Amino acid sequence: MAERTIDRRIARTRATLQHALISLIPKKGYEAITVEDICDVANVGRSTFYAHCTGKDDLKRRGLDEHLRALLSARQKEALAAQGDGRARSLAFSLLLFEHARDHLELYRALAGGRGGEVSLGSIREILSDLVRAELAVTAAKNLPGAAPREFVVQYVVGAYMAVLTWWLDRGAKPPPAEVDRMFRRLATDGILAHLVEGS
Amino acid sequence: MAERTIDRRIARTRATLQHALISLIPKKGYEAITVEDICDVANVGRSTFYAHCTGKDDLKRRGLDEHLRALLSARQKEALAAQGDGRARSLAFSLLLFEHARDHLELYRALAGGRGGEVSLGSIREILSDLVRAELAVTAAKNLPGAAPREFVVQYVVGAYMAVLTWWLDRGAKPPPAEVDRMFRRLATDGILAHLVEGS
DNA sequence: TCCGATACTGGACATGAAGTACGGAATTCG
DNA sequence: CGAATTCCGTACTTCATGTCCAGTATCGGA
Incomplete structure (x- = not known):
């Protein structure tokens, strides 16, 4: 309501700043980046920077949220399709996120890879936790006595x-998403013991 | 060889600084803590601080390493005992670390809990990775075709x-270490599927 | 016990980044 | 085209970092 059509100058500046930050992370590491660095790369005055966001973290968070929104909507569609299929596949988010990460490799590597990823990983972690929690709520009817509490399992899986x-x-996303997804879901559902004795 | 008996002043100062940092983390969060804050709490001149370590991170790392060394030696003993037993228990580090964390609750909560834990978690993560890697090297003779690469499993388990x-x-270490250990190892070895269908 | 060595004190100083403020130039929307 | 908004550039304040140094306290060895 408030923002009908965003001023082109604003859109340009924001996009440029985002790109500058992303391009800087692999070179210096997130922590070492200064606001001036970003403005320097983006060719933007520092005053302008502070007119748009309150600091480094804010800029990063905005970019991440934006991209995750796209994933979320995709995930929604997938969930609905799976419901139509009759039965939802367990850990459905896995393949989706792997593919999304591959499609935005530079972004994810900058945001989540190696050092400096801890900040934004928090956001992803929370979103994933919600998904897994919802999924477990369906699969596991209630807490069996002696079993691990549901939140424990959520933390386990998401971690x-x-x-x-x-x-x-960090290793360049070499194996295709489908394969990584298969390996992860196998480990998660059947455990490492099964993985060790059987092969495939 | 070089340092026979450490000067009492040095020992005092270092211990005081460590304690000051630990006590500060829950209040302000690691990121917001300044060197001056630490020196203020510790009643130590800033010059003195820089005579001992190069910065905040360095101080934290030293404290963590020191405490982890104790755990490591304990783990070594345990590993030897298990070998004498005939067969080492899988994921042996788990119980040990849970107990160690409970015994040094304040330290761990400050270092690893909530916000500001990312830095030092890196150290623990590396050490654990080494342990798990070594364990898997024994258990899984070689990489089966089609199975996940060993490093993949290591990252999975440690994560x-x-x-x-x-x-x-973060939840106050309520359940006893033995129970948490049991739940974790069950999930890891048998997977979440087994956890969901069976109870105990 | 005493003395040389070593560590702490406390303050001054340089550096660099974070934010803030504002007049003028440029661009956009209607 | 004209009014409104945004951006630029610069200067300024604040704050934490890191270094340096002379004086003082404390330690360890003889």
């Missing part, structure tokens, strides 16, 4: 996934 | 463990 994702990204 | 550990710490 494992995040680790695998960043590892995959 | 899951770190997530569970920080979750446990």
Whole structure:
């Protein structure tokens, strides 16, 4: 309502700043980047920078949120399609996110890979936690006595996934998403024991 | 060889600085802490601080390393004992680290819990990766075709463990270490599927 | 016990980044 | 085209970092 059509200058500046930040992260590492660096690369005055966001973290968060929104909508569609299919595949987010990461490799590598990724990984982690939590709520009717609490399982799965994702990204996203997805879901559902004894 | 007996003044100063940092983290969060804050709490001149370490991160790392060394030696003993037993228990580090964390709750909560934990978690993550890697090298003779690469499994397991550990710490380490250890190792070895259908 | 060596004090200083403020130039929208 | 908005560039304040140094306290060895 408030913002009908965004001024082209604003859009340009924001996009330029985003791109500048992303391009800077692999070179210096997120922590070492200064606001002046970003403005320098983007050819934008520092005053202008502060007119758009309150700092480095803010800029990063905006960019990440924007891209994750796209993934979320895709995930929504997938979920609906799976419901139509009759039964949703477990850990459905996995393949989706792997593919999304591959499609925006530079972005993800900058945001989540190696050093300096901790900040934005928090956002992804939370979103994933919600997805897994919802999925477990359907699959596991209630907490069995003696079993691990649901939140425990959520943390377990999401933590494992995040680790695998960043590892995959750091190594250049070599194996195709489908394969990485298969490996992850196999480990998660059947455990490492099954993985060790059987082969495929 | 070089440092026979450490000067008492040095030992005092270092310990005081460590304690000051630890006590500050829960209040302000690691990122917001300044060197002056630490010196203020510790009643130590800033010059003195820089005579001992190069900065905030350095101080933190030293403290963590020191405490992890203790754990490592314990782990070594455990590993030897298990070998004498005939067969080492899988994921042996789990119980050990949970117990160690409980015994140094404040330290771990400050270092690994909530916000500001990302820095030092890196150290723990690396150490754990080494342990798991070594364990897998024994258990899984070689990479089966079609199976996930060993490093993939390592990242998976360590990521899951770190997530569970920080979750446990953030919630006050309520369940006893033995129970958390059991839940984790069950999930890791048998997968979440087994956890969902069976109870215990 | 005493003395040389070593570590701490406390303050001054340089550096560099974070934010803020504002007049004038450029661009956009209607 | 004209009014409104945005951007530029510069200057300024604030704050934390890191270094340096002379004086003082404390330690370890003889």
